[in-house]
Amino acid sequence: MIKPLCSLAALTAxxxxxxxxHAADNKELAEIRxxxxxxxDDYESRIQSLENRLKEAEAKTQTAQSTAAQANAxxxxxxxxxxxxxxxxxxxxxxxxxxxxxxxxxxxxxGTYANLSQDPNRFTIAGFIPGGEIxxxxxxxxxxxxELTLSSNIDDKFFGQATLSVTPENEIxxxxxxxxxxxxPAGLTAKGGRFFSALGYQNEQHQHAxxxxxxxxxxxxxLGGQFANDGVQIKWVAPTDLFFELSAEAGSGENFPGTxxxxxxxxxxxxxxxxxxxxxxxxxWRVGLSGLHTRAENRExxxxxxxxxxxxxxxxxxxxxxxxxxxxxxxxxxxxxxxNFKLQGEYFRRKENGDLTFDSDNALxxxxxxAYRSRQSGWYLQxxxxxxxxxxxxxxxxxxxxxxxxxxxxxxxxxxPGFNPxxxxxxxxxxxxxxxxxxxxxxxxxxxxxxxxxxxxxxxxMTMGAHGGHKF
Amino acid sequence: xxxxxxxxxxxxxxxxxxxxAALKVFATVPEWGALAxxxxxxxxxxxVATSPLQDxxxxxxxxxxxxxxxxxxxxxxxxxxLEIGWLPLVIQQAGNPRLTPGKPGYFEGAQQxxxxxxxxxxxxxxxxxxxxxxxxxxxxxxNIARIANALAKRLAELDPANASTYQTRxxxxxxxxxxxxxxxxxxxxPLKGVAILVHHHAFTYLNNWLGLKEVAAxxxxxxxxxxxxxxxxxxxxxxxxxxxxxxxxxxxxxxASEWIASRSKINAVTLPFTVGGTxxxxxxxxxxxxxxxxxxxxxx
Numbered sequence: 001m002i003k004p005l006c007s008l009a010a011l012t013a014x015x016x017x018x019x020x021x022h023a024a025d026n027k028e029l030a031e032i033r034x035x036x037x038x039x040x041d042d043y044e045s046r047i048q049s050l051e052n053r054l055k056e057a058e059a060k061t062q063t064a065q066s067t068a069a070q071a072n073a074x075x076x077x078x079x080x081x082x083x084x085x086x087x088x089x090x091x092x093x094x095x096x097x098x099x100x101x102x103x104x105x106x107x108x109x110x111g112t113y114a115n116l117s118q119d120p121n122r123f124t125i126a127g128f129i130p131g132g133e134i135x136x137x138x139x140x141x142x143x144x145x146x147e148l149t150l151s152s153n154i155d156d157k158f159f160g161q162a163t164l165s166v167t168p169e170n171e172i173x174x175x176x177x178x179x180x181x182x183x184x185p186a187g188l189t190a191k192g193g194r195f196f197s198a199l200g201y202q203n204e205q206h207q208h209a210x211x212x213x214x215x216x217x218x219x220x221x222x223l224g225g226q227f228a229n230d231g232v233q234i235k236w237v238a239p240t241d242l243f244f245e246l247s248a249e250a251g252s253g254e255n256f257p258g259t260x261x262x263x264x265x266x267x268x269x270x271x272x273x274x275x276x277x278x279x280x281x282x283x284x285w286r287v288g289l290s291g292l293h294t295r296a297e298n299r300e301x302x303x304x305x306x307x308x309x310x311x312x313x314x315x316x317x318x319x320x321x322x323x324x325x326x327x328x329x330x331x332x333x334x335x336x337x338x339x340n341f342k343l344q345g346e347y348f349r350r351k352e353n354g355d356l357t358f359d360s361d362n363a364l365x366x367x368x369x370x371a372y373r374s375r376q377s378g379w380y381l382q383x384x385x386x387x388x389x390x391x392x393x394x395x396x397x398x399x400x401x402x403x404x405x406x407x408x409x410x411x412x413x414x415x416x417p418g419f420n421p422x423x424x425x426x427x428x429x430x431x432x433x434x435x436x437x438x439x440x441x442x443x444x445x446x447x448x449x450x451x452x453x454x455x456x457x458x459x460x461x462m463t464m465g466a467h468g469g470h471k472f
Numbered sequence: 473x474x475x476x477x478x479x480x481x482x483x484x485x486x487x488x489x490x491x492x493a494a495l496k497v498f499a500t501v502p503e504w505g506a507l508a509x510x511x512x513x514x515x516x517x518x519x520v521a522t523s524p525l526q527d528x529x530x531x532x533x534x535x536x537x538x539x540x541x542x543x544x545x546x547x548x549x550x551x552x553x554l555e556i557g558w559l560p561l562v563i564q565q566a567g568n569p570r571l572t573p574g575k576p577g578y579f580e581g582a583q584q585x586x587x588x589x590x591x592x593x594x595x596x597x598x599x600x601x602x603x604x605x606x607x608x609x610x611x612x613x614x615n616i617a618r619i620a621n622a623l624a625k626r627l628a629e630l631d632p633a634n635a636s637t638y639q640t641r642x643x644x645x646x647x648x649x650x651x652x653x654x655x656x657x658x659x660x661x662p663l664k665g666v667a668i669l670v671h672h673h674a675f676t677y678l679n680n681w682l683g684l685k686e687v688a689a690x691x692x693x694x695x696x697x698x699x700x701x702x703x704x705x706x707x708x709x710x711x712x713x714x715x716x717x718x719x720x721x722x723x724x725x726x727x728a729s730e731w732i733a734s735r736s737k738i739n740a741v742t743l744p745f746t747v748g749g750t751x752x753x754x755x756x757x758x759x760x761x762x763x764x765x766x767x768x769x770x771x772x
Contacts, residue, residue: 276535
C-alpha cells in the first residue's frame with residue numbers, strides 16, 4: 001500500500017515539474033504524457049483493488065468474530081448439556097510463510113561500570129604466566145560483550161547454534177558456532193564446530209549466566225577466562241537413573257593455554273566425567289572430573305625481569321589441566337522463585353612442561369632458552385542465595401597456589417614469587433524477571449604481593465527474544 | 473557345566489528383560505503421571521519430573537531429569553510452552569531420539585484440547601505470556617477425558633503387545649471419569665457465577681468448567697510477584713463488588729492471599745492444582761474431588 005503511494009507521489013512531483021525543455025518535440029511530449037497517464041491509471045487501479053481487498057478482509061474478520069462468538073455460545077451450551085461428549089480439539093495451525101522456519105533469535109545486552117583502585121593495565125596474577133582475557137576490564141563505563149544467538153533444528157538429524165559476540169571494540173567473533181546431533185541413539189550426542197569445552201562447571205556457561213561479573217581466578221589463570229575449542233565432542237549419558245555422563249573431545253586447541261599449530265590431527269583433547277542427582281525434591285547436585293591436554297608453540301607473554309624491565313618471553317611445550325568441580329542447588333520443594341541457594345566450587349591443577357625463552361624478541365639483548373616445569377593449582381568456592389523474590393546475594397573466595405616452578409637457568413631472569421594470589425568478591429543482584437539482571441559487585445583483589453585492588457562493578461545483563469533455558 | 477548353563481540362562485534373561493519391561497514414561501507434571509498410571513497400570517513405569525508443590529513454570533534442566541529422559545520411551549508433557557524453559561534442553565542432552573517432538577515418544581496434552589486465552593499480542597512487558605494460550609489445561613476434567621483418549625491410543629501405538637490392556641483400562645477409566653464429572657458438576661452448582669480472586673492467572677479452565685467469575689489476579693502480571701500497591705488496588709476492588717474467595721495453587725506462597733483475606737470477608741482457598749497438591753488429591757479423582765470440596769467450603 002505504501003509503496004504504490006510513494007511511487008504515485010514521486011510521479012506527481014515529476015509531472016508537476018515544469019518542462020523547461022521548450023525544444024522538446026510536441027509529439028514526444030504527448031507520448032510521455034500518455035505514458036504517465038497510463039502509469040497513473042495503472043497505480044490508481046492497483047490502489048483501488050488493494051482497498052477493495054482490505055475491505056473484504058475486514059468484513060471477513062467481522063463475520064469470523066461473530067461466528068466465533070456464536071461458536072462460544074454454542075460451546076457453552078454444549079458444555080452445559082454434555083460433559084461426556086467433549087468437542088474435538090481444534091486442529092492447531094502452524095504459522096506459514098517465508099519467516100516460519102526462521103531460527104530462534106536472542107540477543108544479550110550487557111554493560112559495566114567499573115571503579116578500580118589499581119590500574120587494570122598493570123594487572124597480573126603473580127607467579128602465573130598470563131594469557132587469554134584476564135583482569136577486571138576497563139575502568140569507568142564500558143559496554144560488555146553483546147551476544148547474538150541463533151539456534152534451530154537444521155533437519156531431523158542436526159541442531160545448530162551460533163553465538164556471535166560483538167566486543168566493545170566493534171569486533172565480531174564467533175563465540176560458539178556448532179552443530180549437535182539430535183538423532184543418535186543410546187544416550188549419545190556429538191557436537192562439532194566451535195564450542196565451550198566440557199571442562200569444570202562454569203566453562204560451559206555463557207558469560208551472561210555467570211553469577212559474578214568476572215570469571216573466577218582459576219579460570220583466568222589456567223584457561224585465560226574460558227576455554228573454547230574448534231573441534232568435535234562426543235557425549236554419552238549412561239542408562240542409569242543416577243546421572244552419569246562421559247564426554248571426550250578433540251580440537252585445534254588454539255586458545256590459551258594452547259596456541260595455533262600448523263599440523264594435521266588434533267592438538268588438544270579433553271575428557272570429562274560427571275555424576276549428578278537429587279536429594280529429595282529440594283536439592284540437586286552434580287560433581288565432575290575433567291582434564292584438558294593441549295600444546296603451546298611460542299606462547300608469548302610479557303613479564304618483567306628481576307630488574308623490573310619489561311620483557312617478552314615465550315613458552316613451548318605441553319600443558320595439562322585437571323579439574324574437580326561440584327555444584328549444589330537448593331530450592332524449597334524445587335521452587336526457586338521465592339528463595340534458593342547455590343553452592344559451587346572448582347579445584348584446578350596444571351602441569352606445564354617444555355622450554356621457556358626469556359627475552360624472545362631480544363629487546364634486552366639477553367635471549368635465553370632453557371627447560372621450564374611448573375605444577376600449579378587453585379580453587380574457588382562461591383555461594384549465591386536468593387533471600388526474597390528477585391534479590392540475590394553472593395560471595396566468592398578465590399585462591400591460587402603458584403606451586404613449584406622450575407625455571408632452570410632462567411631463574412636468573414624471572415621471578416617466582418612464593419605468594420598465593422587471592423580474592424574475595426561480594427555481589428548483590430536484582431532480577432525483576434528472568435530476562436533482566438542488575439548487579440553490584442565489590443571485590444578485594446590481591447593477586448600481586450603487596451598490592452590490593454579494591455574493585456566496584458555495576459553491571460546490567462538483559463536478554464531479548466527467544467531465550468531458552470540455561471543448562472543446570 | 474550346569475552352573476555355566478544356569479549362568480548363561482540368567483544372563484539371557486537379563487539381556488532380554490528390557491523386551492518385557494514396562495513402558496518407561498517420563499511425565500513432566502504429576503497429573504500426567506497419574507493419568508499414565510490409570511491407563512497403563514503395571515504395563516508402564518512412570519517417572520514424574522516435578523513435585524506436586526513445584527511451580528511448573530520454573531524447573532531446571534537438572535541432571536536427574538536428563539538421566540530419566542535418557543531411558544524413557546515416552547514423554548508426556550503439557551505443551552503450550554509450559555515446559556519450554558527446560559524440557560527441550562533435557563531432551564537435547566539426553567541423547568534419546570525417541571523423545572524428539574513429532575515422534576510417537578513425544579506426547580503433548582495441549583495438542584488434544586482447545587486452548588483458551590491465546591494472547592492477541594506478544595510482549596514480554598506483559599509478564600510471562602504463553603504464546604500458544606493458557607497452559608493450565610489440567611484444571612478442566614473434560615480436558616483430562618480428551619487427553620486420556622489420545623494417550624491410550626499413543627500407549628497402544630508404542631507398546632502394541634499390550635494394546636488391548638490400554639484399551640480396556642481406558643474404557644474403564646472413561647466410564648468412571650464421566651460419571652465423576654457429572655457428580656462434580658452437580659455438586660458444584662452453587663459455584664456458578666461466584667466472583668473470585670486468583671493468585672496466579674492459572675485457573676482459566678477451572679473457571680470455564682464451573683462458571684466461576686475471576687474478578688482479578690493478585691499478580692499484577694502473570695508470573696510477576698504481587699506488589700503491595702497492586703494488592704491494595706485489588707482490595708479496593710473487592711469493596712466495590714462482592715467477592716467470595718481468593719484461590720491459589722498449592723505451590724504458591726500463601727502470603728498475598730492471606731493478606732487479602734485478613735483485610736476483607738474473603739476466604740483464602742488453596743487448591744491442589746495437580747495430583748498430590750493436597751493430602752486428599754491422591755489421584756486424578758481425588759484431585760478434582762478435593763478441588764470441588766475446597767471451593768464449596770470457600771463459599772461459607
